[in-house]
Amino acid sequence: MRRSEECTFVAVDGTQIFYRYWPALPGVDDRAVILLHRGHEHSGRLLHVVEELNLPEHSMFAWDARGHGRSPGRRGYAPSVGTLVKDLDMFVRHVVTTRGIPIENISLVAQSVGSVLAAAWAHDYAPRIRSMILAAPAFQIKLYAPFARRALSLLHKLIGDFTVQSYVKANYLTHDPERISTFRSDQLITRSISVKILLELDETAERVVADAQAIQVPTQVLISGADWVVRKEPQIEFFRRLGSPIKEMHELKNFYHDTLGENDRHLAIDKAREFILTRFAGPGSLLDADTKGATKEEFDRLSRPLPPWSPRAIAFLAMKAGLKGGGRLSNGIRIGQETGFDSGSTLDYIYRDRASGRTALGKAIDRLYLNSIGWRGIRIRKQHLEQLLIRTIEELRTGGLPIRIVDIAAGHGRYVLDAMKTHADDDSVLLRDYDAVNVREGNVSIATRGMDKVARFENGNAFDRDSLAAIWPRMTIGVVSGLYELFPGNAELRESLAGLSDAIEPNGYLIYTGQPWHPQIEFIARTLSSHRDHTSWIMRRRTQGELDELVEAAGFRKIDQLTDDWGIFTVSLAQRCEAPPC
Numbered sequence: 001m002r003r004s005e006e007c008t009f010v011a012v013d014g015t016q017i018f019y020r021y022w023p024a025l026p027g028v029d030d031r032a033v034i035l036l037h038r039g040h041e042h043s044g045r046l047l048h049v050v051e052e053l054n055l056p057e058h059s060m061f062a063w064d065a066r067g068h069g070r071s072p073g074r075r076g077y078a079p080s081v082g083t084l085v086k087d088l089d090m091f092v093r094h095v096v097t098t099r100g101i102p103i104e105n106i107s108l109v110a111q112s113v114g115s116v117l118a119a120a121w122a123h124d125y126a127p128r129i130r131s132m133i134l135a136a137p138a139f140q141i142k143l144y145a146p147f148a149r150r151a152l153s154l155l156h157k158l159i160g161d162f163t164v165q166s167y168v169k170a171n172y173l174t175h176d177p178e179r180i181s182t183f184r185s186d187q188l189i190t191r192s193i194s195v196k197i198l199l200e201l202d203e204t205a206e207r208v209v210a211d212a213q214a215i216q217v218p219t220q221v222l223i224s225g226a227d228w229v230v231r232k233e234p235q236i237e238f239f240r241r242l243g244s245p246i247k248e249m250h251e252l253k254n255f256y257h258d259t260l261g262e263n264d265r266h267l268a269i270d271k272a273r274e275f276i277l278t279r280f281a282g283p284g285s286l287l288d289a290d291t292k293g294a295t296k297e298e299f300d301r302l303s304r305p306l307p308p309w310s311p312r313a314i315a316f317l318a319m320k321a322g323l324k325g326g327g328r329l330s331n332g333i334r335i336g337q338e339t340g341f342d343s344g345s346t347l348d349y350i351y352r353d354r355a356s357g358r359t360a361l362g363k364a365i366d367r368l369y370l371n372s373i374g375w376r377g378i379r380i381r382k383q384h385l386e387q388l389l390i391r392t393i394e395e396l397r398t399g400g401l402p403i404r405i406v407d408i409a410a411g412h413g414r415y416v417l418d419a420m421k422t423h424a425d426d427d428s429v430l431l432r433d434y435d436a437v438n439v440r441e442g443n444v445s446i447a448t449r450g451m452d453k454v455a456r457f458e459n460g461n462a463f464d465r466d467s468l469a470a471i472w473p474r475m476t477i478g479v480v481s482g483l484y485e486l487f488p489g490n491a492e493l494r495e496s497l498a499g500l501s502d503a504i505e506p507n508g509y510l511i512y513t514g515q516p517w518h519p520q521i522e523f524i525a526r527t528l529s530s531h532r533d534h535t536s537w538i539m540r541r542r543t544q545g546e547l548d549e550l551v552e553a554a555g556f557r558k559i560d561q562l563t564d565d566w567g568i569f570t571v572s573l574a575q576r577c578e579a580p581p582c
Helices: 043-053 081-099 113-125 148-159 177-185 195-210 233-241 266-278 294-303 311-327 331-339 344-352 359-370 373-398 414-419 436-448 465-469 491-503 521-527 544-553
Strands: 005-010 016-022 032-036 059-063 106-111 131-135 163-165 192-194 219-224 247-252 404-407 428-433 455-459 475-480 504-514 556-563 570-576
Touching: 005 081, 016 043, 016 081, 032 043, 032 081, 032 113, 043 059, 043 266, 059 081, 081 106, 081 113, 081 195, 081 556, 106 113, 106 266, 113 131, 113 195, 113 544, 113 556, 131 266, 148 195, 163 195, 192 195, 195 233, 219 233, 219 266, 233 247, 247 266, 294 521, 311 331, 311 521, 331 344, 331 359, 344 373, 344 414, 344 436, 373 414, 373 475, 373 504, 373 556, 373 570, 414 428, 414 436, 428 436, 436 455, 465 491, 475 491, 491 504, 491 544, 504 544, 544 556, 544 570
Parallel strands: 032 059, 032 106, 106 131, 131 219, 219 247, 404 428, 404 475, 428 455, 475 504
Antiparallel strands: 005 016, 016 059, 163 192, 504 570, 556 570
């Protein structure tokens, strides 16, 4: 029997998450498997998997997700599913930094709800792990009561969050008598779940299945053929859409939901073991994803006009007419129509988040506009930008290094200036933008804040490599936010990133944003205008894996990422390598 150590790691909000660690054989310590338990359960229920995988040359890790087992928190609850996904990101980073195991040598084995978290992490954070095994992923839970999901959603809106008890009995999980008995007697089983988390799991799973083509991690899907708990149709659809060229799916007939705890579980565990051992070939390159692949096909489709008398075309025309009428009353919509919905002026208005307009009706329309999911995500992106910027500034100060910041497409510069509320006289902030309006308004913001001695705003092209490379002295922090999402091609991004690499000191930092997913991408393309010649605002989504690879090719090594709970906007932190490539 492999002996385990009991440990904790610190989540992003300071929560101490419990996990078990089984060291590899002495002298073999560069590979790892991380195990994620089902909903309601904990790491103690995975002890048999550690033994039966029979991978003594791999270190093994298994957590108790927050609100489960021996981890703290209200039972069956987390602030959001996004928090749980970030917990997983922090767990893997903890394994990498404390055990010295390269992320490229880590495999993930997850069950049920754990599989949803793993798939969401693979989608949103694009980790370069070795492989991922998803057993009975809970992409759609079977709720047998009629209209149960709608009823829970309505009650949640009316009365707020509450908990429900799991309907699943032990004998519907497995045929194994011992597993049934221990499930019934285990005092650490969490039988309740927050309705908020239940509904968010459903939304997250739907999003991940719909955009599975963004996932490049080699993946094995194990389907339980007689599952009473989750539906297999979304699992099959996920596999069909999966973007990784290395993937396999196996349906295990007569298996109940506890795939890795069934009577004949050796059938599943042997397949997982084989997949882990044979997956030491890296994923293909995404540097040319702007010329082929799912996001290019989506961009081309959105660029084509709809048939003029089709129901969809009529519906979008009606929406455009509604926005035109709303612009007469709502100040936010009016600014978007005048300057472009992706302009610096629009973003500055969104950041302020103060509804205004003509008459009470105009203010009400403006509040609905400001509360749309995309703009809520933009405001969270600003918070994440400031969070990473402040953290990076503090690290540089602690190391006695100068604070020299450049933002190459700063808009009005609000988030950088907000992050620099306290500054030293020798700090330096250079804000650049191509739009003269943004330069003018940015200089006003600098003067209003009394930052004339440390900050300046100038006109500059974010895609002019020579112009960026000529910035002197070299910067210690580079920022590029909300820019690359607006340009479909990768050639200009590579020029921009190469210029930033030249402009940033070795071991300096780059903070960059991405938009790997957006639930309103067609609505935006068909109804909203861009600041560029007021043409349609058509975006090619760039997956996180593609964006990270572009950044790495320019000589940066990614070290952290923050993502909103909907997986729309990401903010990443990378460090410039001393001698690119990293």
